[in-house]
Amino acid sequence: MAEESNRKKEVAHSLKSEMPAKEVKDGVEISNPLEIVQRLIEVAVNDLDLPEGTFEILKKPKRIMKVSIPVRMDDGTYREFEGFRSQHIDVLGPTKGGVRFHPKVTEDEVAALSMWMSLKSAILGIPYGGGKGGIVVNPKELSERELEELSRGFIRELEPIMGPEKDIPAPDVNTTPEIMGWMIDEFSRLKGKNVPGTVTGKPIILGGSEGRVEATGRGVVFTIAEAAERLGLQLEGMTAVVQGFGNVGSVTAQLLAERGVKVVGITDAGGGVYHGDGLDVEDLLRYVKEKGTVSGYRDFDGFSNDELFSADCDILVPAALENQITAETGPKIKAKIVAEAANGPTTPDGNAAMEQNGVFVIPDILCNAGGVTVSYFEWVQNTTHLAWTEQEVNERLHTEMTQAFEDVFRMKEQKNVSMREAAYLVGVERIADAMKARGWIK
Numbered sequence: 041m042a043e044e045s046n047r048k049k050e051v052a053h054s055l056k057s058e059m060p061a062k063e064v065k066d067g068v069e070i071s072n073p074l075e076i077v078q079r080l081i082e083v084a085v086n087d088l089d090l091p092e093g094t095f096e097i098l099k100k101p102k103r104i105m106k107v108s109i110p111v112r113m114d115d116g117t118y119r120e121f122e123g124f125r126s127q128h129i130d131v132l133g134p135t136k137g138g139v140r141f142h143p144k145v146t147e148d149e150v151a152a153l154s155m156w157m158s159l160k161s162a163i164l165g166i167p168y169g170g171g172k173g174g175i176v177v178n179p180k181e182l183s184e185r186e187l188e189e190l191s192r193g194f195i196r197e198l199e200p201i202m203g204p205e206k207d208i209p210a211p212d213v214n215t216t217p218e219i220m221g222w223m224i225d226e227f228s229r230l231k232g233k234n235v236p237g238t239v240t241g242k243p244i245i246l247g248g249s250e251g252r253v254e255a256t257g258r259g260v261v262f263t264i265a266e267a268a269e270r271l272g273l274q275l276e277g278m279t280a281v282v283q284g285f286g287n288v289g290s291v292t293a294q295l296l297a298e299r300g301v302k303v304v305g306i307t308d309a310g311g312g313v314y315h316g317d318g319l320d321v322e323d324l325l326r327y328v329k330e331k332g333t334v335s336g337y338r339d340f341d342g343f344s345n346d347e348l349f350s351a352d353c354d355i356l357v358p359a360a361l362e363n364q365i366t367a368e369t370g371p372k373i374k375a376k377i378v379a380e381a382a383n384g385p386t387t388p389d390g391n392a393a394m395e396q397n398g399v400f401v402i403p404d405i406l407c408n409a410g411g412v413t414v415s416y417f418e419w420v421q422n423t424t425h426l427a428w429t430e431q432e433v434n435e436r437l438h439t440e441m442t443q444a445f446e447d448v449f450r451m452k453e454q455k456n457v458s459m460r461e462a463a464y465l466v467g468v469e470r471i472a473d474a475m476k477a478r479g480w481i482k
């Protein structure tokens with residue numbers, strides 16, 4: 041007993057003290073997501089006493105493809121865009137994960153994101169490994185024709201390593217069902233046949249699933265409801281702030297409002313809005329469709345990210361990019377529940393501050409797994425040639441997300457660790473079970 045408790049202390053100690061050193065640029069803390077995910081996996085491998093070699097296999101992707109995509113621009117010139125696709129591990133099934141278009145995408149970021157995808161799928165019990173892709177581009181600077189050419193060019197480069205049983209892309213930051221439509225068309229043309237199971241998040245007419253667009257935000261809200269229940273809190277009447285009003289942030293805000301949560305503050309890349317009585321999320325969505333940002337909405341303007349992280353509220357949802365909850369913002373958080381809708385929104389220092397202040401954190405690899413879950417449902421529908429109703433998709437999503445939450449929560453109670461550590465333990469244990477069953481580790 042005493043030995044076990046010492047071991048737990050050691051693990052907890054190693055989690056905090058062995059976190060990679062942060063880098064500070066222009067006064068802003070930047071953490072390398074690849075180093076963070078590696079360290080967290082290593083701690084879980086040690087805690088689970090897994091056989092030698094487990095961490096060696098898990099610590100980096102089995103394949104990262106780096107490509108250069110030439111695009112003829114509208115003015116007749118040519119530009120080369122750099123892209124990556126990372127495939128972490130295929131021990132549970134084909135690799136799966138989104139493609140992001142962002143000017144700051146890096147190889148390490150894409151690698152880390154693919155590793156988080158492996159853990160997410162394992163936690164949800166989905167037969168996939170982790171994949172992720174990215175193109176270094178600001179899509180807002182491209183015309184629609186240029187964007188289509190870029191998306192198709194990316195698929196031409198990736199074709200040898202893609203397929204419904206190999207690697208399956210999906211939407212992520214700045215990529216949409218329309219882009220998935222171009223991608224599946226390009227892949228099907230190259231193969232000379234329709235292969236809908238190769239890309240998920242497609243338009244419904246091309247075999248996309250009902251409920252996929254809303255799936256990540258819907259899953260986030262399912263986990264928030266579970267957390268509130270465990271904390272003995274009632275969702276109705278609670279207040280929330282959301283960073284990011286894209287696919288995930290906007291759906292999360294909408295569904296929270298539907299459940300009677302007052303969404304008081306929202307920020308996006310263009311600015312932020314705050315209204316203490318609760319924003320009209322539907323009306324704000326209509327505004328954003330027209331203006332492209334929440335900024336300038338009524339007279340609620342002028343809400344910054346700094347104010348968002350220190351806001352007096354019950355629920356905080358980071359739904360934008362990495363490295364947002366940091367040594368600076370973490371200690372200011374007053375929310376009882378932080379739901380990590382984005383991937384990797386929290387740095388080690390930010391995490392330590394939240395732990396110290398007793399914030400209930402729903403870690404990203406659990407919180408935002410609704411997207412990959414409904415992507416899996418889409419793939420199942422494509423491979424069985426069936427189409428499920430939206431109600432069926434949402435009910436199945438609810439079952440899967442609440443089960444995953446329960447599995448992680450039980451691990452947290454059993455091992456007396458944080459929700460984040462518990463999520464890594466559940467994910468790593470399942471991946472290691474498959475590695476053992478295949479004879480990769482003894």
Ligand code: NAD
Pocket residue numbers: 211212213214215256283284285286287288289307308309310345359360361362381382383408409411412
């Ligand atoms: P998106 O491109 O639809 O939206 C991103 C939002 O973040 C936009 O509203 C943008 O304005 C905002 N944003 C960017 N920089 C910001 C800043 N500095 N401050 C405040 N807001 C800022 O992307 P998305 O698909 O909603 O993805 C958001 C996050 O969720 C990402 O971390 C992504 O990896 C993660 N995620 C997405 C899915 C999915 O199915 N789309 C699934 C799992 C996880």
